[in-house]
Amino acid sequence: MQEMKLLLVIFFFAFQFSWGQEKGIVYYGHIESPGMKSPAGPDLNSYLVFNRKESYYVSAKDSLEKENKGQKIFTREDGETKVVNNGKNTFRFGKQVYYNRAKDSMWWNQRFKGNIYVAESTPKINWKLSNETKQIGKFTAHKAVGDFRGRTYTAWYILEVPLPYGPWKLQGAPGLIIEAYDEKKEMYLYFKSIEYPTKSKAVISQVLSPKGSNPEWLTIKEFENLLRKSLEKAYNNTVIMSEKYGGDRPIEPKFSEVYIESF
């Protein structure tokens, strides 16, 4: 009987453990086109791995893109190929967002004149739920609208995965967000596939950084100041160039027209 009880406890714990560890993976398309007023930016692959406690999202990662040699050969409609050389859109570890529900915090990195790393408590998005639904694959996705850092996002979440995760930094809806975009579609995240549970080797990890780089974690305020300063610099530069070489009067850019996140 004692053994039975022990077995039951072990089974129970194993079950709990396995539920805690059961992970899912969602593949998305990630298009960021700040300032372009349309989703005209590079269409990058991304994925979100999650369990009940945490999630890890990554995009612009070298290994996710076939062509990362900085060169693009495209075929025009008349069949002729044209070669356009490009700068790299991806880098080794990619742009990552790690979200831990227990700690109610988010850690993320992005490229902004070098790698920057930010740690912040999970930003709250006041999602307004709507009755509207649409079919994405076999899922009935529900619509929610919320403001996040200067933009109003439309998110489509599914109740089949009732976890508050989503692509990039969009989270906190009643279910997993599988598609999201802002009003100008300058941030456009769309669903490609899902697998739950998954045997994918993708790990739910803290934000990775190159060995020995020892990232300095910025606060969200420090990040905001960084953007503010950069925007001011860029505008100053266009004014200076136009004053120096002549040309049309530059128009002062709005924060949200230049950056995806504005404060």
Place this chain on the structure above:
Amino acid sequence: MKFTLNHSRVRPLLILVFLLAGKVLIAQNKITGKIKDFRGKAIENASIIASNAATNFSTYTYSDSTGRFLLEIEEEDNGWVVLEVNSMGYERKRDSIKLGSERTEYFIPFELNEKVENLREIVLQTHEKFTTRGDTTSIRVHSFSRGSEKSVEDLLKLLPGIEVLKDGSIKAHGRFINKLLIEGENLFDENYKVLSKNLDAKVLEEVEILDHFEDNPILAKFKDSEKIALNLKLKKEYKNIWFGNLGLGLGTDKKTEAEINLGLIRKKIKLFNFSNYNNLGGRALDQLETNRSSVNVKTIVNENRTEPDIAPIYSIDKINSILNEKQNVLNDAFFSSLAAVTKLNKKTTMRGTMFLARDNEDQLLKAHTTFLADEEEIIQQKTNSNTIKNSTAAGELQLMYNSGKKSYVENLIKLRFEPNNTENEIIFNGQGINQVLNQNDFVVQNHFEHSYYIGSRKLLYSYLFFGRERVDQDIDLQSPEINKLFGLGKNSFLNQTNSDILTTFGGRTSFYQKGGKLETQVEIGYEYSKINRKSELRSEQRNDSLKNFNNELNFFQSTLYFKPGLKLLLSEKANLSAEVSLENSTVKYENSTLSKWSFNPEVELNLEKMKLGQIRLGYRVENKIPSSQYFLGQFQLNTYYSFIKGAESLHILNNESINFYYHWNNEMKTRTISLRGKYKTGNGKYSTKKEITRNFVFSSYSFVNADDFISGSLNFTTYFPKLDFSSHLNVNKTWSNTFMKVNSENFKTLEIFSTAYALGGTTYFNFPINFNFEVQLIENRSLFNRRKSKNSWMTENLELNYKVSNSVNASLQTTLYQTQENNYNFINLNLSYHPLDSDFSYRLTWENVLNEDHFSATEIDGYSITYSEIKLIPAYLMGSVRYRF
């Protein structure tokens, strides 16, 4: 609050607080509950959505670690509320509850059944196919358009990252563009202005900025190009149909402008026809002027084309003034162009262009020149009246063959025919002179390029060219003074025929290899030119040739060179490039032959991204073959009062130069300083020797061993964000020291010193009126024959813009010229109206409001001072309308 949000854990204490608060605060329902599994174990992080379909209300939360949740619902959403609970690994559960006014607290427990979760779904959203072109910036133009733009050029001015300069040259991302493509095709090549100035803005959907652009697919493999191009993409509705626009403007004083533009974009063929006419001062030939290009643009191999260029000897004085052409060019201009691109097969593309341009122009010039050659001043006075008819017919045919991955071939044929007729009446020193010049210029050239990719970052590039230019001149001259010189009757006619033919061919091959930090290149080339210059001066009275004033020159030149070069990345902040050209130059004419080996090094060190700023230092030596005009055997008439002759001896020209560039900006980029400096010293050049009398000038050339040139410029630009104002200060100074002979057998030093200052500013106010201004002061001084001369003038520009509404824009431009003699003030007013969503647009212009009718200025060129006066375009008012289809 219409809804609550709570997806973190809610502590029981908090619930208690809420429950107590609920007693105090009225009209808020609180639904609490606990979620458990069948074993009674609390389920954490389950999502609970409450919704009332009748009031269209939803709220949601997540359960805490004890499985508890709390939802708050306002009284206005009372009624039947559905609660839905979802949790990973459990089945969905629903319950409903009626919220009424009798109570505000509800408790609803849930017990969930386990379920094996297995989700697998793949969705491919093909409709979301967006352009994935890494270094392509796509700009949807409708978001930037104000609706009042006429041409593509007007629209490009508004797009971020793109600038259009006053001469029509386009810059993108700070550099001059290399090509302006339309639907991926390079229709106009270097004449892209024809496209940007004439294509209607309305047809554009998108503009793409192509960074690191390279249209040669083999060179593109090296992804090193710093070239940049723009690609214009048309709206769907303009594809596969003829589209275009018509425009007409009529003004007082018979001022007219008209345009017809047509285009067709199909898969197989792309075609454009642009035609326009004006008598407002815009020259047709200017539309064919080559655009500016960025210097120091890194290209893998030397892709410059060698084009034939020979300048005729005889010329008629033309007005060269500091004014804008719309102020002083009295003309009739007609321009028409046709351009097409078509695919011959999968691998071959053919491009063809044709241009026709005609300018009829009248010029009236009064001038008074004082030569400072002798102790006594020599003064020449003239009144010049020109009637000029300039035409150009030009065409290009280009074939491009792309064989696949390894090789690419391109061949370009260019033809140009320029007939010109100028009738000129002059009163020179009180005597009437007539001259008629008929000139025909014909150019044919062929350029062949072959690029071959050897593999592992190695490339072989070959270029072959052939060119021929022939300029024929026929001059009828009636000049009493020249007739006197030849002992002819006062009203006798002289006829001069000149024929100048240049034939050139050559080629070069470059081998290029790219390593990690080192790029190396070896170039071998050969160029050959043959020039034949023939002139004959005849007296119609005596019906014979004036033999002592005729020339026949056969001039040959060839250069063979071997040029290794390298570019080395020293560190992230420093790079060094060096090349050495070992050249053998041979020149032959009449009985003289010269063959010389020379060594021409070029080194540049570039230090950038330093706190101190950017520094570039360069040194270069050049040895050049002199051009054929220095070797005319006898005096030949080159204007109605002057003769020119070549030098006695043959030498290779040589100069050395040092360049310096420095740039700095502060961290916030509100202040920048640029400094440029150049020192050039000639170790051998041909200088002029002039014999000037009151009625004639006889020039010839002699070789001097030294001359110097120094130039320096400073630019300081600042922006004051708090004042919404930016300003710039430019200072340019040049000093040159050269030797010449004027009415003497000895060389004398001619020193010229010129300075230009400019101060300007622009406002960025939030209200609809803004202005910009610039004040320029230009001063020239010279010292020759112990005589100093000086002239200076000042211009003040002010432009005011008033955006009345989204469809109406008004602007005022004033320019004040202050010369030593007088002040001239030009005022122009513009009003444009483009009703939104209309195919018509309207414009009203009032040019030269103060009706300035003439302009005079003084010019100095060292040994002479010329005071001139020209006629201007009188005031006119003009209204124009444009229709798009």
